[in-house]
Amino acid sequence: MRNPKLHRYATRPGLYFTDDGGADAVVRSETADQVWLSVLEPIDQPSAFFGESVRLFDTPNVPFVRQIQEFAVCSRVIESLYVRETLFRMQGPNYGLWYVHLPKAWDGMRYGYRVDGAWDPKHGVRFNPYKLLLDPYGKGIDGSMELCPAAFSYDCDVVDGKVKGSAFGPMNTIDSLGHMPISVAIDDRDSKKHEGDPDHPHVPWSKTVIYELHVKGFTANAPWLPEELRGTYAGLAHPITLSYLQNLGVTSLELLPIQAKQDELFLQEHGRSNYWGYSTLNYFSPEPSYATKAARERGAGAVRQEVIDMVRALHEAGFEVIMDVVYNHTCEGGVEGPTTCWRGLDSISYYRHQKDNVGRLEDTTGCGNSLDFTNTHVITFAIDSLRYWAKRIGIDGFRFDLAASLARLDGEFTRHHPFLYALRSDLLLGNLKLIMEPWDLGNLGWRTGQFGSPFGEWNDRFRDTTRTFWLTDVEAGHGSGRVGMQEMATRLCGSADLFATDPGRGASSSINYVACHDGFTLTDLTQYAVKHNEVNGENNNDGSNVNHSANFGVEGPSDDPAITLKRERAAMNMLGTLLLSLGTPMMLAGDEFGNSQHGNNNPYSQDNDITWLTWDWLYAPEKTPQMNRLDTVSRLLSLRRSLDMFHHEDFFTRLSxxxxxxxxxxxxxxxxxxxxxxxxxxxxxxxxxxxxxxxxxxxxxxxxxxxxxxxxxxxxxxxxxxxxxxxxxxxxxxxxxxxxxxxxxxxxxxxQSTWTRNVPPDSSVHYLIKRMQERMAADDAIHLVxxxxxxxxxxxxxxxxxxxxxxxxxxxxxxxxxxxxxxxxxxxxxxxxxxxxxxxxxxxxxxxxxxxxxxxxxxxxxxxxxxxxxxxxxxx
The missing domain is CATH 2.60.40.1180 (Golgi alpha-mannosidase II)
Structure with missing residues (x-):
């Protein structure tokens, strides 16, 4: 062990490349007995650690986890995986941290951790050295979980795709290597990394218009992109994509989660996937599946670079990039879930446990677990990852999913939570756009308006008021309404009753919206009176039953011109209310042209045409209903941008x-x-x-x-x-x-003619337009009604x-x-x-x-x- 070099960079958890060609590895586990760093190499390549490691061989009745206890550095060959695993015994715990210095390390190195300690599920302790764990601070990721017994720390079987076994039973002794994702080291020490980058747009809150989109779904069906770019980071950064967004007139793109994800156990058991991505596998690594195939084949570094290039392109086009982040829970779920990282490193420290049954996890998220933000080190972990995305990737802001869970002390919400103060006081993060989803499933979970400065918050009261006023109250008839002038006036003025709470805090803190990823699209609000989530496989029991929607006499699409008129007027009433209100408006991607999810208000597991935007209408030679709505919305956004009164933050504050x-x-x-x-x-x-x-x-x-x-x-x-x-x-x-x-x-x-009639013959999209219009004519894909x-x-x-x-x-x-x-x-x-x-x-x-x-x-x-x-x- 080269102790003089240790700690040169390692003051926080992570893997840090050092000038001697090696790296310092640091990981936190406050209650483990021993931790090993595992480095994986292909068998057909010379090992970088041949001179220091002791080769292990299979010995009857002696499992490898006992053999590795004897040596500081040892290696074993797993022929079935064509891989060599070298294990470095780490020193610790030193204030909860374990350390080791690698004599050699390289960009793209595949690695993980093994942790030994007590197995006492009834007391919340679940250490299992047979499980190879991700580095919580790892910047790259490779592979995915297989639904098999090896993925679980407790003894179980998988029968007909369902996990059978007790989470409180004996420890599982199947090696998880080869069945789970692993970490990939990325050397990003280049101090000139951001030289030549475009300036961040730094759009003032008062001029901000947020556009919520899914990186994959936005371009998965985009006909202007070659197949290899559809549904990718690179596709979002394509010039035609950027041109569309500029012509629309929004300022800031809020991306559904792009941190690495893993499907929840429930979805895996039912053969489905988490499309939205609110199931985080790693907080430092981007989701590989949104990268181009070429980038994925080149490895984690290329995936990360594609994300960086996307952010640069968006900045160059004038857009801010806001990331939706999920720090309230992880993909490991409840105690019955798999062991990928935190559960195996230190479940007691990372997760909240029930006070009267510490073997069970506290769940205020509906996802099986809640990260323990009363632990200073969990707060530090979250802040470190946010700073990484802001500093190294270039992100302009963050939207925090179920943020009320992040601000609970002893189970109760407080605006004075240390995590909120850490965000406010951080010199980098405190100057970014920080947006809270101000509720969770815990006690007194609705907290809209209570986070204080400098946070913006999703305003569900604006959403419900706008829908009720223009839809359900109208349907109920004269004198039967629930929303009158006072409520509408309050929402139009930035919801001073909720957001005029701190000196200087006012309308811009209210993130006004009518539709978001979670719920009906704007068009579906006017087409469906009830949800239609049957394809989700949960007997239509998932998703909200309170939508404040109306179907105008027909459930679903209609060719009746009278119904079409009413629906379009209602949709524009809601969009007009959104974009002419004081506060910060947020639009859902696709609402500007009438996108529908066929009545599904919870399509989190629908990675298909239900959630992917449809763009064929964009190439029609004559005006379609989608084009007419797009023109109307674009003009309204331009008007908002041009009017001075929406560019102030002083309409309502605490004193008014x-x-x-x-x-x-x-x-x-x-x-x-x-x-x-x-x-x-x-x-x-x-x-x-x-x-x-x-x-x-x-x-x-x-x-x-x-x-x-x-x-x-x-x-x-x-x-x-x-x-x-x-x-x-x-x-x-x-x-x-x-x-x-x-x-x-x-x-x-x-x-009415469209822009497609005026494209020069030598334009790069001329052939595309011709091909699209021929296809639409042949398939009768667009009906101009x-x-x-x-x-x-x-x-x-x-x-x-x-x-x-x-x-x-x-x-x-x-x-x-x-x-x-x-x-x-x-x-x-x-x-x-x-x-x-x-x-x-x-x-x-x-x-x-x-x-x-x-x-x-x-x-x-x-x-x-x-x-x-x-x-x-x-x-x-």
Whole structure:
């Protein structure tokens, strides 16, 4: 052992290459009796350790784990695997750490650890030297787990794909080498590694628009990519992919987990895989399956380099890269799960155990285990891995899955948790975007808004409010709603009731979203009243039953033009609310063009066309519904980016919560008749139409006209300015606010050309477009369906008004979603306009004593289409 060289770099766990051509290996195990470093070499190559190791041979009745106790360095040949294993006995424990210096080490070296100690499952101690363990700090990974007895530390069998045995029984004595993944050393000492890298975009929170995507699913079906790049890191970094994202207008990509993963035991037993990746196998290694085949064949270093190149390309294109990370639990699951790393190294230290039964693990994640963030060394481990991804890979921020589990002391959540302080105070991490999923399955697990500065948090209240207001409340009918003006106003203003908690903390901390990977897509919210997860193999019992969705009379896709109109309007209402609200918006990839998962709200195990985005529509020669929605969303994102009022973080802070101390001077509220809401109006759930004015310090003001009733509604706008509409959710169905007492019908064209008609013949995508369009024509893959084709319908795409009998009832409808039936949809545009005039008074007021808008309009009266959200801009 070369002790003078030991500790030269090794102050923390990990494998550190040294200048003498070797490496220092350090691993933590506070309760082990002995630890060995295992290095694997092919038999047909000379060993780097021939001069120092003692060769072991099979000896009857003497297992190799007893033989290795006798020598400081020994080796054995496993012919069936064509591999030589050299074992180095480590020194320790020294404050819980074990050390050894390797005389030789190389980039790509395959290695792991074996750990011996007590076997006492009832007390949570499960050491088993027959199991080759991953390095928790390993930067590369190779191989995968086989569902066989060797993968488990307890004695068991695998019968018909199911594990049979007791986790509290005797120790398993089958060697796991060859049946489990192993660590791969990567030499990244190059101090010039990031020279020439593009600058990080550093997008301010106030200008951030997050786009959540899955690295594989985003491009798995991408026709612009050659087969070898589809579904890969390199595919996401492709110029055409980047161009699409730039044209869309988002600023920051939030990637579902790309740390190395392993399928949970339940999925393996059922022949399925964890597509989402919320089952971490290693916190320093990227997931190899998302790399190109060429990179995987070159090894772990090439996989890592592909990730680095992807991040560089995204930075060069102006995008931030945010990683979804899962530190609340590991892939090892409960005590019945496999032993890959932490369980075999030191289960007592890494995992939380039940207080009244230490042999069982505490589970606040629903995944079988919870990492113990009351242990300082577990916090250090997490911080070290986060710093690695930020410093060496170039990541701009992190989203923490089930973050409430990371902030529990003695089982209870606290915003003063050491892990949260470690993140805040770290000079590198504290300046990145840190986003919390503020709940878990533990006691009092809902903690939205309670993490404090500088953390952003997913806002489930925004999600549920937006869905309820535009979908389920409308379906329930007039007077039956659960969301009124006060709740909507609070969410539009960045949820000050939740996020105005610290001095300086305000709207930008609220990560607003309507759809994310977990749940229905935006389109499915308007197509399915209930979940359809049958293909998941859990009898449709998985996934949430509370979705606040509506199907508009037909469960699933429909060719009925009337239903199509209503669904599109509802989808744009939700997207408009998302992108015109104060706070930080987050979109789910594919929502901008109507992606569907066929009603599956929990497709975590669907690595197929259910979750992969479909792109064929992008190459159609004429406008498709997907293109129309994409154009609308892109324009809305561009408007948001151009408006000054969304670029401030001072709308609401701790001193300006709604109802606390003083209102914000940056926002004003009006009823449709132009008056200021009274206290009774705020608490009236029937008050669903109102105006929100955002005042700019140095640019023009804007108004949001929210018309949550099923009637075209007249709004009296502030008289100190002239106003003009710049965007409306009703444009998706052929309308926008009209000056006076009628909405404006937009002209439509039977055929609209797309960018594919203007591609130069010498363009690199010209052949691709031609081939795609020929294929679509041959397969009839895309059907361009007119939005309105019924014989008696108007030539416009106007949303129909309520029936006459509804109007006599003050706008109530018969319970059909958006208050119309198929025969009502055939009414012409003049009926819509006439009804708007006669019912503007009724729908613009809640209390009877409020004055109505005059029948003879003045310059300040505009009529908003039924069930719409519109953006008006100050003129001059």
């Amino acid at each position: 919560q709604l109802g606390l101390l003083k209102p914000s001077s940056r926002v004003q509220w009006f009823l449709p008749n132009g008056t200021t809401p009274m206290e009774r109006d705020w608490f009236d759930l029937g008050m669903r139409s109102f105006t929100m004015r955002l005042l700019s310090n140095n640019e023009v003001d804007v108004l949001l006209l929210v018309n949550g009733v099923n009637e075209d509604t007249a709004f009296r706008l502030p008289s100190d300015s002239e106003w003009t509409p710049v965007w409306s959710s009703a444009e998706s169905t052929g309308q926008r606010p009209g000056h006076g007492l009628a909405v404006e019908d937009l002209p439509t064209e039977d055929s 007119s939005m309105v084709e019924t014989e008696n319908e108007s030539s416009t795409l106007a949303m129909p008004a309520a029936r006459d009998d509804d109007a006599r009832d003050g706008g109530a409808h018969d319970g059909s979603v958006y208050g119309t039936s198929a025969r009502d949809d055939a009414r012409d545009a003049s009926a819509v306009k006439g009804k708007a005039q006669s019912q503007a008074q009724t729908q613009s007021q809640s209390p009877a004593e409020q004055p109505a808008v005059a029948e003879q309009p003045d310059d300040n009266v505009w009529t908003a289409p039924a069930l719409s959200i519109s953006l008006m801009k100050q003129v001059g």
